[in-house]
Amino acid sequence: MMPAHETYDIIVVGAGAGGMTAAAVAAAEGLRVLVIEKTAFVGGTTAWSDGMIWIPANAKMKQAGLSDSVTDAVQYLSNTVPEPANAGLRAAFLARGPEAVAYLEANTQVRLQPVKACPDYYPERLGATPGGRVLEPVVFDGTRLGAHFARLRAPLPEFTLFGGMMVSRPDIPHLRRAGKSLRSALRAARLVSEYAWQRLRSPRGTTLHLGNALAARLYASLLARQVEILFSADVEDLSMQGERVGGVIIRHGARDRLIAARRGVVLATGGFSYDATLRKRFFPPAAGFISATHTSATGDGIRLATATGAALNTDATSPAYWVPASLFRRADGSRGVFPHMVTDRAKPGVIAVNAAGRRFANEALSYHEFVLAMLRDGEPDRPFHLICDRQFLWRYGLGRIRPFTRNIRRYAASGELAEAADIAQLAAKIGIKPSTLAATIANYNSDAKEGRDLEFGRGSTIYQRHFGDAAHKPNPCVAPILCAPFFAMRIYPADLGTAIGMKVDAQARVLREDGTPVAGLYACGNDMGSVMNGNCPGPGIALGPALTFGYIAGRHLAEGSVVGASAATALV
Numbered sequence: 001m002m003p004a005h006e007t008y009d010i011i012v013v014g015a016g017a018g019g020m021t022a023a024a025v026a027a028a029e030g031l032r033v034l035v036i037e038k039t040a041f042v043g044g045t046t047a048w049s050d051g052m053i054w055i056p057a058n059a060k061m062k063q064a065g066l067s068d069s070v071t072d073a074v075q076y077l078s079n080t081v082p083e084p085a086n087a088g089l090r091a092a093f094l095a096r097g098p099e100a101v102a103y104l105e106a107n108t109q110v111r112l113q114p115v116k117a118c119p120d121y122y123p124e125r126l127g128a129t130p131g132g133r134v135l136e137p138v139v140f141d142g143t144r145l146g147a148h149f150a151r152l153r154a155p156l157p158e159f160t161l162f163g164g165m166m167v168s169r170p171d172i173p174h175l176r177r178a179g180k181s182l183r184s185a186l187r188a189a190r191l192v193s194e195y196a197w198q199r200l201r202s203p204r205g206t207t208l209h210l211g212n213a214l215a216a217r218l219y220a221s222l223l224a225r226q227v228e229i230l231f232s233a234d235v236e237d238l239s240m241q242g243e244r245v246g247g248v249i250i251r252h253g254a255r256d257r258l259i260a261a262r263r264g265v266v267l268a269t270g271g272f273s274y275d276a277t278l279r280k281r282f283f284p285p286a287a288g289f290i291s292a293t294h295t296s297a298t299g300d301g302i303r304l305a306t307a308t309g310a311a312l313n314t315d316a317t318s319p320a321y322w323v324p325a326s327l328f329r330r331a332d333g334s335r336g337v338f339p340h341m342v343t344d345r346a347k348p349g350v351i352a353v354n355a356a357g358r359r360f361a362n363e364a365l366s367y368h369e370f371v372l373a374m375l376r377d378g379e380p381d382r383p384f385h386l387i388c389d390r391q392f393l394w395r396y397g398l399g400r401i402r403p404f405t406r407n408i409r410r411y412a413a414s415g416e417l418a419e420a421a422d423i424a425q426l427a428a429k430i431g432i433k434p435s436t437l438a439a440t441i442a443n444y445n446s447d448a449k450e451g452r453d454l455e456f457g458r459g460s461t462i463y464q465r466h467f468g469d470a471a472h473k474p475n476p477c478v479a480p481i482l483c484a485p486f487f488a489m490r491i492y493p494a495d496l497g498t499a500i501g502m503k504v505d506a507q508a509r510v511l512r513e514d515g516t517p518v519a520g521l522y523a524c525g526n527d528m529g530s531v532m533n534g535n536c537p538g539p540g541i542a543l544g545p546a547l548t549f550g551y552i553a554g555r556h557l558a559e560g561s562v563v564g565a566s567a568a569t570a571l572v
Contacts, residue, residue, distance in 0.1 A: 245264060273293040374493050
């Protein structure tokens with residue numbers, strides 16, 4: 001289906017969080033908006049994510065009785081993003097992030113709530129907070145989308161239960177305790193019965209949480225404002241009117257078609273995680289080619305922008321945000337990438353070892369810091385493994401293997417999980433010298449029996465303890481590895497999204513090398529260079545700026561002038 005008009009006020013390329021935010025804000029300001037999405041679904045990688053949005057000094061914190069200030073946030077960022085590059089963008093983010101949240105709640109379907117107990121990643125540094133800077137979307141009923149629910153990208157199946165049931169963070173402990181607590185058993189029964197009823201009417205659960213809820217709320221906002229969305233369409237090029245971007249050229253069947261934009265074009269195509277050329281140019285060799293993002297992130301925005309003379313922001317300590325990941329095959333034959341963010345590494349009774357069979361980092365570090373340690377330690381194709389015992393696997397799971405899984409044979413048979421009766425056999429299976437691995441585990445166990453980790457200090461911060469097991473004493477992150485059989489799962493460096501993107505100014509306008517804006521061209525999300533220079537000071541460090549600069553772009557376009565649209569003609 002082609003768009004209804006030849007000319008729009010603004011065109012947004014990409015229907016992820018940043019793009020839909022820009023479109024929703026512009027539409028709320030009364031503009032005619034077209035969103036062009038290359039896939040058949042809205043949501044991008046956001047729909048797969050945890051939906052966390054890092055916005056310091058947001059009003060939701062104060063309402064929840066939590067204290068924060070821009071001064072504290074500036075101090076914290078000075079200790080975690082020490083590079084001077086992009087200081088102006090960080091200032092704009094801190095100044096306008098709370099404003100963006102307030103605007104979205106007042107003018108769209110977006111509803112957010114503070115995550116009260118979710119510490120910044122470096123809680124020992126000045127200006128950090130123990131929680132509240134992170135916002136998450138309020139649960140959303142997918143049936144409100146009606147027939148459009150089918151256009152919302154589904155969450156990863158590995159993060160759902162029973163083939164499509166999403167659960168909130170507070171529900172997870174109840175599901176784990178369902179066999180031990182009547183209260184938890186009743187809550188679990190209610191969740192499952194509600195899901196069963198939903199499946200009578202829908203191919204998956206309609207109670208949406210996390211990033212899927214955020215994508216749904218933004219999509220609902222576009223539908224409420226009658227924003228047109230063109231699916232499965234590729235933008236071939238930007239249309240120039242002199243020095244100004246005046247629209248886009250899209251491919252439709254055997255024809256190219258020009259669609260004009262009176263005020264401008266917003267690029268929000270998701271970065272370049274799946275562009276082999278750009279990865280080779282910017283990523284370290286040890287990173288390999290594994291991404292936890294959606295495969296549509298192929299650098300389209302960068303390609304379109306640089307053709308106009310736009311500059312890339314390469315002032316990044318890291319070219320991407322990192323996460324350790326394990327690989328597997330789904331039943332349909334597709335390759336799965338499981339991001340080991342917070343579900344297992346910080347729990348007591350697991351360690352990570354390098355190709356030599358030695359620990360190389362504190363396993364409870366943030367996912368970004370953990371992979372930086374992998375990249376410092378490793379070379380291309382050198383393996384890393386998580387090692388645990390039977391008790392850990394049963395209690396906490398590992399990767400996509402859920403807790404209380406009785407039959408693990410299929411995981412071992414596929415090669416996803418190595419199993420052995422003793423450490424020597426396990427070492428042989430994963431190509432590590434048995435005596436080295438045995439010595440590593442013995443050294444770890446000697447301290448772990450008393451809840452200590454003298455080598456790396458695991459469990460030494462509130463962030464690490466937050467993702468451990470609060471019921472395990474004395475250290476929620478440390479326990480010995482003792483109970484046969486023993487298991488190993490290979491993990492790889494993977495990216496959660498790219499940090500190198502277009503240079504922009506505080507109005508989200510794309511810049512040339514000389515610092516002048518490309519008239520009519522904006523960028524947000526991962527198409528925009530990281531305001532944090534590739535550092536990762538907290539959860540939601542990508543979505544926070546994505547929503548903020550999507551909001552900034554939408555507002556600036558609404559306030560801007562209208563240009564002629566005489567070039568809006570179809571091309572044969």
